[in-house]
Amino acid sequence: MQQPAAQRRLLIVDPCDDCHRLLPGLRSAGWDVDSCRLGDALDQPCDVGLLRLQAVHLRHPDAVKDLITRSNTEWIAVLSAEQLRMPAVGDFVCEWFFDFHTLPFDVSRVQVTLGRAFGMARLRGRGVRKVEETTHELLGESRPIRELRKLLGKLAPTESPVLIRGESGTGKELVARTLHRQSQRSEQPFIAINCGAIPEHLIQSELFGHEKGAFTGAHQRKTGRIEAAHGGTLFLDEIGDLPLELQANLLRFLQEKHIERVGGSQPIPVDVRVLAATHVDLEKAIEQGRFREDLYYRLNVLQVVTAPLRDRHGDLSMLASHFAQFYSLETGRRPRSFSDNALAAMGRHDWPGNVRELANRVRRGLVLAEGRQIEAQDLGLETLDPAQPPLGTLEEYKHRAERQALCDVLNRHSDNLSVAARVLGISRPTFYRLLHKHQIR
Incomplete structure (x- = not known):
């Protein structure tokens, strides 16, 4: 027995008399029709929306834009011919709506447009739902990203330092924030500092803070980033750019669990988990004397590598x-x-x-x-040159590779087909069959 088609839900927002006259024909065509005012539209689930554009919507379009952006469906504008001739209305409708109809309605055209909008809404919904429903900040379903999420789930509950390595732009700070969010420190501060973005003469004060009068311009006490992260997580991005003198101070903090502000002498205990990230080769930096080996081993207790795109x-x-x-x-x-x-x-x-x-x-x-x-x-990407052949199917790739292998081996062993067959790891009869298949010789 054939299953009945799923009912299609149509929402008419701010309907007019012409819209109400459409209802019997739409319902007989299988549409489940409801109506509401614009302010209530987001609370009404629908497959397609019909919006009667009024002057207030055109003067204050943000509410319409918000509805269309957040509803994840296709919307059709309804307006008068006079409204369509108003300045900027055409651009607004073309930008935000799937289609439009001018009053009075052409009923047959409306039904065709609604059907097309319904199909497009389903396609768009399938395209974005996976992104919206994911519970992870690290989006993706490739093997590297699945393995990364699994690894972070194991590392997050620990208190050990983590060194995050990877190329620029691969989401190292996002990894650090995920480790913090999944840890027992998630309710405490997450403090990030880019060691390569702060001028060298300011970085010690930024990390450790300073006392009033510690140097010219120090008019009051300042709490450093390490102290501000007390109880939470300190993320040191681009740790490879930290000056050697500061590396020694950071190492001392990691060993002793307390800091001293610049210009101060009182040790201040600080409880933080340290995460560090780098895109440079720290092992090479150690060989060149640009990074302390003892600090490297302090930071590299656990390691995460982010995959390039x-x-x-x-x-x-x-x-x-x-x-x-x-x-x-x-x-x-x-x-x-x-x-x-x-x-x-x-x-x-x-x-x-x-x-x-x-x-x-x-x-x-x-x-x-x-x-x-x-x-x-x-x-800003290059389009495919029309003269360039399409990629083709996997079978076409296999066919081209097979033919290329035959041509290559014949170039070397054309005088001895038995040797040519052995080089390819096939029998002589198979070799002859492939030559015939590819019309070679």
Whole structure:
């Protein structure tokens, strides 16, 4: 017995008399129709929305933008022909709505548009749901990210220092915040300091604080970052850039669990868990005398390595969709999907800046995109040369590789086919069959 089709939910916001006259035909076509005012729309689940645009919506569009962004469905605008001719209305409708209808309604066209919007809403919902429902800050389902989440779950409850290593832009601070959030110190401060971003003459005061009058300009006592993290977690980013003198002070703190402010002599006990991160080769820095070996072993009790984006196969599209959703609020534009050309260009790109580069390119793409999708050129990525052959299927790859292997071995052993077959690890009959298959010789 055939299962009945799932009922499609339509929400009409701020309906007009023309909208009410649509209801019988829509219900007979299988739509479950409800209506409400704009302020209540987010509390009404729906598959497609129909919004009667009024003057107040056009004067104050933020409420409409918020509804469309947060409802994760497709919306159709309803407005008069006069409204459509108003300045900037066309741009607003094209930017934020799936489609629009002018009054009076063309009923058959409305039903076609609703059907298309319903299909698009389902596609968009499947595309973003995985990102929205994930409970982890570290997004992705690739093997490296799954193993990383598993490792952090083991390391977080401990009190041991952790050294986080990885290329720039791979989320080392995000790893540190995840370790803090999953630890027993999660309710206490998380204090981060970038050791490479603070001028060398200020970094000691930033880390350890200073007493009033300790140096010119020290008009009052200042609490340092280490002391501010008491009870919680101290994250030292780019630890490899810490000057050698400060490395000695940090080592002393890790050994003795207390600090002295600059200009002070009173030891101050501080209880923190120290996490450090670096993108440089610390072992090489030790050999060159730029990093203390004893500090290295103090920090490198436990180690986490973040994978570059190029090794996280399968996460690229998910992360790009996440950033498109996230930055749409900042840019004031509706979240956009990515064209096939853009996805292919992202797949070919090597991502030297890793996830940080991806976030920045998506942010740029949202601003520059003119259509409903973000294109490769919006991301600043090269499009595929039309003259370049498509990638093809796995079978096509195997076919080309097989033919290439035959050609290569014949170039070397064309005078002795038995040797050629042995080089490829196949029998002579199989070798002849493959030559015939690929029409070689």
